[in-house]
Amino acid sequence: MTFTPRAGIIGTGFMGAVHFHAVRAAGGTISAIAGSSRASAEAAVTRFGALAPADSAESLIARDDVDVVHICTPNATHAGLARLAIAAGKAVVCEKPLATSVEDAKELTSLAEQANVVTGVPFVYRFYPAVREARDRILNGDAGSLWMLHGSYLQDWLAGATATNWRVDSTLGGASRAFGDIGVHWCDLMEFTTGHRITRLMANTSRAHEKRETHGHFSQVSTEDGATLIFETDNGATGSLVVSQVSPGRKNRLWFSFDGTDASFSFNQETPDTLHIGRVDSTSHIAVGPQTLSTQGGRRYATLPAGHPQGYQDSFNAFISDTYAAVRGQAPEGLPGFRDGLRAAVLTEAVVASAARQSWVDVPTSDGPSEFHTSYPAAERQMQ
Ligand code: SOE
Numbered sequence: 001m002t003f004t005p006r007a008g009i010i011g012t013g014f015m016g017a018v019h020f021h022a023v024r025a026a027g028g029t030i031s032a033i034a035g036s037s038r039a040s041a042e043a044a045v046t047r048f049g050a051l052a053p054a055d056s057a058e059s060l061i062a063r064d065d066v067d068v069v070h071i072c073t074p075n076a077t078h079a080g081l082a083r084l085a086i087a088a089g090k091a092v093v094c095e096k097p098l099a100t101s102v103e104d105a106k107e108l109t110s111l112a113e114q115a116n117v118v119t120g121v122p123f124v125y126r127f128y129p130a131v132r133e134a135r136d137r138i139l140n141g142d143a144g145s146l147w148m149l150h151g152s153y154l155q156d157w158l159a160g161a162t163a164t165n166w167r168v169d170s171t172l173g174g175a176s177r178a179f180g181d182i183g184v185h186w187c188d189l190m191e192f193t194t195g196h197r198i199t200r201l202m203a204n205t206s207r208a209h210e211k212r213e214t215h216g217h218f219s220q221v222s223t224e225d226g227a228t229l230i231f232e233t234d235n236g237a238t239g240s241l242v243v244s245q246v247s248p249g250r251k252n253r254l255w256f257s258f259d260g261t262d263a264s265f266s267f268n269q270e271t272p273d274t275l276h277i278g279r280v281d282s283t284s285h286i287a288v289g290p291q292t293l294s295t296q297g298g299r300r301y302a303t304l305p306a307g308h309p310q311g312y313q314d315s316f317n318a319f320i321s322d323t324y325a326a327v328r329g330q331a332p333e334g335l336p337g338f339r340d341g342l343r344a345a346v347l348t349e350a351v352v353a354s355a356a357r358q359s360w361v362d363v364p365t366s367d368g369p370s371e372f373h374t375s376y377p378a379a380e381r382q383m384q
Contacts, residue, residue, distance in 0.1 A: 005091065005327045006031045008060040010081060011072025012044040015095055019070045020048045021313060022320035031065040061085050068118075068327060071095055074172045075180075079104040086111045091327045093120040093320070096184060097348065098341025100174035105345035109338040120323040121341035123188040125254060126334055127315040127322075129288050130275035133298030134258070134265040135193040135334075137277075140295075143260025146194055149239035150257055153186045154250035158225065161209040161218070168212055170222050177223035179205070179351045183243040184344035186254060191343070192334065193265075194258050196233035198347065200362045203229045203354040208246040227351060231363075252312070273309035297333070 007023045009016055012035040023030055034054040035041040041053035054060035057077075061069055061084050069085040071078055071094040079099040085092045092112065098121055099105040112119045125131060138146065157163065167173035167181055174180050191197055205224035212221050226244035233239065244250075254269035266276040275286045275293075286292055289306025290299050301318050304310055322332035347363060354361040 003328055004028055005067040005324050006065050007068050007070055008032045008034070008054070008063060008066035008090075009050070009070040009072060010034045010057045010060060011070075011095075012036075012040050013072065016044070016070075016072040017048065018313065018316055019072055019093070019320070020050070022316045023070070023324075025317035026321040026324045028068075028320070028324055032060045032063055034060040057081055058084060061088050061090065067091060068093060068324070074166045075100050075174050076172050079108060082108050083111065086115050086117055089115060089117060091118040091120075091323070092338075093122070093323055094338070094341065096121050096123065096341060097174060097180055097344055098338055099345060100180075102342070102345045102349050105338070105342040109342045112338050118323065118326045119338040119341075120319065120326075121336050121338060121344075122316065122319055123185060123192070123336040123340060123344075124312070124315045124319045125185055125189050125269060126192050126336060127301055127318040128267070128269070128272045129293060129298050129300075129302035129310065130267050130272055130286075131189065131193060132301050132334070133275055133286070133288070133293045133295050134267060136295030136297040138194055138258065138260070138265060142263055143258065143265060144262030146196065146235065146258055146260045147237050148257075148259040149190055149194060149196065149233065149237050150241070150259075151186060151190070151255050152242040152244075152253070153182045153255075154242070154247035154253045155182065155245045156248045156250055158245040159208075159248050161211065162213040164212045164214050168214070168221055168223055173223060174348070175223070175352050176205070176227075176348050178225055178243045178245045179203070179227040179229075180344075180348045182245070182254070183227055183229070183241065183351070184348060186241055186243070186256065187347050188336065188340060188344060189254070190239070190256060190258070192336075193256075194233075194235075194237075196235045196237055198231045198239075198363050199234050200360050201229050201231040201347075201350055201354055202360045203227055203351040204358075205351070205355040224355075227355070229351065269312075272311065272315075273306075 030050040032054040033044045033050045034057045068091040208225045211218040225246045229241040257266040264278040273288045287306040290302045
């Protein structure tokens with residue numbers, strides 16, 4: 001009889017619902033749900049069909065019928081809850097960002113590795129079949145020498161000055177909002193798909209709205225609505241990224257083009273059932289399906305015939321299914337865990353540091369120090 005991990009979900013908002021559906025799709029059961037109150041947990045049990053409401057996150061983590069703790073709460077609470085779950089010997093799926101500082105992300109990564117617990121951080125765009133196909137082909141050399149890695153991640157859910165969310169408040173969401181929330185997805189996807197690692201970057205952050213309305217009055221905002229980056233990688237490529245949560249009409253438009261000397265590979269998360277491959281003498285738009293993809297990675301995640309688009313929840317389901325396979329002792333390729341959450345924290349801190357200093361910043365490896373040094377001495381920078 002195959003062991004089926006039992007989930008406990010902390011958080012009853014949008015992401016809590018996404019995790020719930022993904023656990024069910026993976027054949028898992030949800031033993032308990034915890035919310036901001038007992039009442040919200042009870043409402044979630046009714047809404048989702050979980051087995052029981054928990055009185056608190058802490059009591060959920062302690063339950064004997066919970067093998068995997070899913071943390072779907074505001075960012076500033078992630079580290080404390082993850083520490084408790086690791087100490088209880090539970091597998092942990094923690095919403096990104098893993099933590100709001102490199103120090104906390106480093107500590108959680110080493111605690112989880114010492115405790116030998118399975119971890120997951122939902123960089124779920126890795127699980128689109130088109131992305132896995134592009135990755136396998138790129139790593140097979142089909143692009144030639146990758147030299148230009150560029151793209152954007154645009155949303156509009158915070159376009160209005162009256163739109164707000166706990167992420168806007170740096171004490172709840174962390175110092176960086178747009179990059180820390182969605183820019184990290186793009187960077188994770190770029191490094192995962194190409195095998196390149198960002199070694200230094202220059203970032204600028206900005207706001208469309210200096211003030212946003214919260215509780216009936218407008219107040220100054222400290223987190224960014226958007227970020228623009230240029231970067232260099234360890235394999236000699238250069239790149240650029242535009243991140244915005246105030247781009248009207250763009251709902252969840254993560255887009256990349258990874259350009260090599262022989263071919264470019266392009267993907268748009270809003271039309272994820274097509275992979276674009278460009279060559280000088282031809283351009284192909286592959287309709288994603290097990291019959292049309294040619295690589296092991298692509299076919300593994302293409303579960304529906306071409307013309308039956310798989311979407312965001314399907315990718316999330318695949319991420320949870322692979323995480324639960326890891327809990328059962330398997331080792332699925334490309335599963336994003338706490339070390340990838342640490343990488344995201346390092347990149348986020350580099351973006352914040354670079355924007356503050358208006359200078360290039362070296363990006364250390366995932367275990368890198370929390371203090372960054374600029375690449376140019378101050379005098380040289382003034383000539384820029
Ligand atoms: C909001 O920006 C959000 O839900 C992110 O937090 C998710 O990580 C992203 O996948 C979709 O947009």
